[in-house]
């Protein structure tokens with residue numbers, strides 16, 4: 001099932017996601033595959049729960065054929081060096097903006113099995129992590145211009 005994408009402006013896009021207490025909760029488990037399907041159908045690199053109308057700390061990312069399912073992600077380190085890249089957002093269709101962000105990011109999260117994970121990333125993956133974690137905090141690229 002492909003979810004409709006919530007488009008800006010929308011209250012849910014501006015709402016910080018609720019922390020997920022139990023990643024194995026059936027409601028969470030049921031949403032995840034549909035989020036991946038929706039992200040792929042829309043040719044997105046990532047999708048946050050807010051973009052399917054749910055204010056939860058949950059996002060999915062796919063870079064180089066690897067799918068990352070992030071529950072309650074927290075950015076734990078950012079590099080001082082920044083890079084500017086053109087960034088788009090499925091909730092702001094057809095628009096791209098040059099956005100400056102830290103080049104490197106470290107994130108801690110739980111995966112869909114409830115396992116704790118730590119990841120360091122640069123490039124497109126690092127960018128996608130920062131973009132999606134922003135969504136989970138109610139922040140859009142429009143706020144980063």
Ligand code: ZN
Nearest residue numbers: 088089090091
């Ligand atoms: Zn977005």
